[in-house]
Amino acid sequence: MAFTPSFPTTFLLLNTFLTLLTSSSLSSPPLSTPTRINLSHLHSSQNYTKLQLVQHALPRSKARMETLSIMATVATMQSPVYSGQGEFLMNISIGTPPKPFSAIVDTGSDLIWTQCSPCTKCFDQPTPIFDPKNSTTYSAIPCSSELCKDMNIFRCNNGCNYLYTYGDQSSSQGYMAMETFTFLDSTNSKPVSVPNIGFGCGVNNHGSGFGQGSGLVGLGRGPLSLISQLGFKKFSYCLTSIGDNKTSSLLLGSLADFNYSTTTSDAKWTPLIHSSYQPTFYYLDLEGITVGQTLLPISTSMLKLRKDGSGGMIIDSGTTISYIQETAYEMLKKEFTSQMKLRVTESDSGGLDLCFDLPTDNISEIKVPKLKFHFKGVDLELPVENYMIADSNMGLACLGMAASNSISILGNVQQQNFLILHDLESESLSFVPTQCDQL
The missing domain is CATH 2.40.70.10 (Acid Proteases)
Known part of the structure; x- marks a missing residue:
């Protein structure tokens, strides 16, 4: 902390x-x-x-x-x-x-x-x-x-x-x-x-x-x-x-899973990985990332939890934005910038790594590329508001992610409006799209 x-x-x-x-x-x-x-x-x-x-x-x-x-x-x-x-x-x-x-x-x-x-x-x-x-x-x-x-x-x-x-x-x-x-x-x-x-x-x-x-x-x-x-x-x-x-x-x-009786068909399950080095964490098996229609050329080993306890991805309620292994993140950033068709801002972005200048009109017509995380057994497509954070008054739209030189983290902005079930008996985690304020 x-x-x-x-x-x-x-x-x-x-x-x-x-x-x-x-x-x-x-x-x-x-x-x-x-x-x-x-x-x-x-x-x-x-x-x-x-x-x-x-x-x-x-x-x-x-x-x-x-x-x-x-x-x-x-x-x-x-x-x-x-x-x-x-x-x-x-x-x-x-x-x-x-x-x-x-x-x-x-x-x-x-x-x-x-x-x-x-x-x-x-x-x-x-x-x-x-x-x-x-x-x-x-x-x-x-x-x-x-x-x-x-x-x-x-x-x-x-x-x-x-x-x-x-x-x-x-x-x-x-x-x-x-x-x-x-x-x-x-x-x-x-x-x-x-x-x-x-x-x-x-x-x-x-x-x-x-x-x-x-x-x-x-x-x-x-x-x-x-x-x-x-x-x-x-x-x-x-x-x-x-x-x-x-x-x-x-x-x-x-x-914990009371809502699954009506949403089981929408449930997306992925294994929870256990690390003997850090048994506290809930590790996920991230296999790849897609921006728009482009599967990023990320090697599988780049995202894996290694035998020495380094690397891998955890899901964490206490981290705001997601952090992606730095080489993989640079690929994501480059592809996202290419597909956004907006100018990368030169103004103060308040600490966020990638922000774009919004046009003064027709903001609703801006096309944001889809973003999908490929976990083992799960292709998790994120809603736009879970990764693109816009403020028309500031004239900015920012990607809610950044680079990490070690562990990757799925942050809580990316988790919003998903019912996320940790099943410790089956060692698995699932995502169900849910309007959380109506749960």
Whole structure:
């Protein structure tokens, strides 16, 4: 994770539907009632265009890409662990009685953590800092705990201690504990409590980028994530278009594929690849890219996850735009420029790599070439708004992608208005075109 001082990240309004299942290693009772949680759009009071929102998010998004590349290529690194920050805030509560806090939801990391009192150093957060002494359900995790053993980031010092260090040297340090987390069903205002969730109690935290939330909830593939701790076999999410300020959804457990009964024929499945070097990430097998009618001459090996843990592509909710291996991206950029028939801008593009000057009239007649990602078993054709970001007031139309010198990332702009199902039992991922605000 890396941050910019003002944390110019675009958060989307997210409704979270939870059917919380029981892990065999936990004593939590099964929860069968779907829970709907409303999350706030941080820029709802600000009049940003879609292009401006993406431009604001670019510094952090680029830093996140660089951080994830470090994670994927430095396979022997154990401490500190470099992790990534997500784009979405979940409003939940912790402890008994429950104390509310907002947490960043991140598919690119595992650890669940929040700031705890007393703090040696804590960043400003929008909700009161959690005080374990005021909770009757709090318990520290000993070093002998399986969760502590699973961590590559802990040391033993009067309990299980952790350290997460992020790409710009922001970090969270503290101790592992167990607590009850409560999710509020916004439909009927009914709380749903889940006991015995392992989390990090951060007492030494610094980095201005954290200030929009009060911690993180990891949804990665590792043993510390919420997905793993509660034994979920499936989860999905559906993201509305950035800037629309409409409802998005995260669905866990039995609700994850509820929409597939009517959309199975539209489902597109591709294998999830597992990396022993970075088991947290959801890797996809990208085989090629087509611009318009032109299949780019990209060698298969260029896009593959290599034996040393480098390369490959992950799908990530916390990265705004997509990053493509640099040689492949240069081919994409050249072909896209050729087919667009517009002048590449010489003005400030706000950090985006490829922008075009829009004509002053007849904007609706501009023809944008189709863009298709060829994953194993899936030809994913993206809607134009998922890769071409236009702003008529600025007179620009920009490609929402950039180059990476290591790992490739399918960002959340490219994922918008697809129901994306992670099936961890069959080790596969699917895309279903969906109007996410109507899900």
